[in-house]
Amino acid sequence: MTLGESTMLTLQALGIAAYFLSILFLAGMMRGRVAGRKRRGIIFIPPLVVCLILLMSITEVCRCMTRDVVPSAFEKIAEKISTPFCIGAEFVMTILWGVLWLRQELNIIGRLTPQSLEDGLNSMPDGVAFVSSKGIPLLVNSTMQMVFRESMGSPFFDLRDFEYSMQNQTLIVGCSADVHGKGYYLHLIDGSVWDIQKSLMMIEGRKVWELLAYDVTERYRKSLELEERNEHLAEVNRSIRNYTREMNAIIREEEVLAAKIRIHDDVGRALLALKSYLIRGGDREALIEMWQFTAGLLRGENTPDDSADPIGALKEAADAVGVRLILNGEIPKKLRKLIAIAIHECLTNTVKHADGSELTVDITDEDGIVTAVFTNDGKPPEGEISESGGLKSLRSTVEQFRGEMEIASHPGFMLTIRVSGKE
Template sequence: MISYAYVPMSFKTIIATVFFLTMITGICACIFVGKKQGRCKQILLLSCTSIIAAMLCLYASVIPAERAKSNIPAISLWFAQQPVIFPLLAWFAIAVFLVMVIAEEYTRRRSTITVSSIKESLDQLETGLCFSYPNGMLMLTNHRMNKLSHAIFGIPLQNANLFWDALVSRQPVDGVVRIASGEHPEFCLPDGSIRTFHREELDGILQITAADTTQQHHLMEELQIKHRDLEEMNARIRRYGDKVDEYVIARERLETRINLHSFLGHALLMTRHHLQYKSGDTQKIIDIWQRNIDVLRLEAEPQQETDSISSLKNAAAAIGMQVHVSDRIPANAPIRKLIASTGAEMLTNAVRHAGAKQLCIDTEETDAEYIIRYTNDGTAPDTPIAEGGGLSTARRKIEAAGGRMEIQSAPRFMLTIIFEKGGMMGV
């Protein structure tokens, strides 16, 4: 087996360096770990460190042998002639022992609550903490509170009472905005975060906390905005409520005027038909005019039949016209009423402008829509139809109910109403 004396110089240097580092580790373990591991391990640590130190000294004294052999102690020369494997095995055993001792101490510190572990835990908190005696002398602070003191006032935290007085009344540095004073001082920091401070006494110990209330402030701002929106909405609802009665009265008056216009138009058509063709019941025509006069005098209400489609057919028959209605017309009463009111306008226009004798109302139902078409057998218009009072009124009613109206002039007149199923309003 090769001895240390015949090992190359580079390996000798490596061995000496490893022994030196192991000796330093052993010394540190003796100082910082030995007392906490018990007397037995403390003695073992001292012994192992001494052995490593002795081997280091013996090997180091042999390195300059080529230059001054006469100055080398005899024991060093003897040690250098021994197989190098034995000191290396001893070093390996000592190194393993040191690693085990250090690992055991690390595990013990991780599982044992100590002053340093408490301090480390407090330093990990996002909340700033400061504990002090009643005179303001600091007992314990974490890193977060120290950073806040620097960020808000630009000075370190040295006295808790002075720090609290500064939180209550002192002007912060530029970039920091004071939000509140008093018992709960609040500050907005340059990064946009908001800190709320609170002080209380716990068994003679003063505690100052600095909580991050950024999210709470944002939520409060959102609630205030929503509250303002609700107040504006309530104001609009109150204004609307104040005008509801006026709106209802105005709408009833408009409906009365529209119905009256329709009844007067119907009476005029009946009178015209009677004068031209000498047909119809004269007394019935006189009664209709008398009732219209009573309505104008506000002595009666416009007379309406229960079925709007039947009313349309009766009105057409009174002026010598026929109304053909599709069998597929919806049974819904409001829809039938809207179809009939539009049909009454089509009836009047067909007689006055086209000389028609028949009005056809055809209804088509698809999966998504109701389609109602109005046609007549009168003369086709020469020019595009311009919407007047009657057609404009019909369009407003249809669009208010969620439908749309289309007018076709060529090759013959046709008015189309389209309602989407589920999209009808007020119908």
């Protein structure tokens, strides 16, 4: 069956198919030219010519059938073309177009072309723009276009206007820019931060400005956190320095106070020894030697002997004032200073207030809790004992050791100290 014998509906379908095939082959040629592959686009010309011939033949046959005209020589030839041949040719042309189009796309993807370069730049997460020395945009990728539009409110990229707005803070409301080295930190409304950098390039002897925009939102946030942390550390360092200065002052004051206490203790022992000598008599030479040493302390000529055993010194002091010092139990090394201070205070009270001749110290250790009980054989106190002076200072010292102190006045004087003896 020829085209001249086909129905009008068949001819219309064949004509429409030939028309669309012609458009597809023409689109393939244009695609090659746009992608910079002009020579590759030439392969679409032969099948395009075939499709146009088929379209013209079908059109002439249709014109001859719808109008009562004498067929021309071309129309007579077109009427004799086989309809199956026409259908087969269009089918082959369709497959051929698909193969040629696919090969062309694979070739474009596999090779660097202006189109592939533009697609690659647009797929980048960073903004890129190239501008001539006269301010004419040569290439602006989609990310840079978005950054410009969000900060300037205009779709038309202008490098000079963009830079002026960042310098003078004339961006749209909600956006701002901070100077960062030779560039800027651009803050957009959505909270993102972009590092904008500009540099001059020479391409084929022409000056071209390159503008880059990096998304540094996370890095900027971490830098702010680091600055806050550094400020906090600086404040801590200042506090530590102030604390160190205060501690040094306190230590100096404590050293001065300790020296005063040692001198006070030595003077107190000398006075007690003098009182005992006047009442009971004793070794006059030892008393004179003690007072000479005490006078040297007051004049600054002598210094207290801190290396000596305080308990041994207290026993000597007790003997000097006529008091027998009885120690029951073992004194832990870490508590010798505290026990010595307590013995000194109780020894003073024994001589000064109780007029006693014996001071007993019972020390026990139960599950790491050391208990020291101080008693004397002197007169019992008259009424409740008021903590002042030495006793008040002793309680403060016990509390520094995280211990407890109790004082009883009936039936006789008894002072109890409980402190943890664990290291």
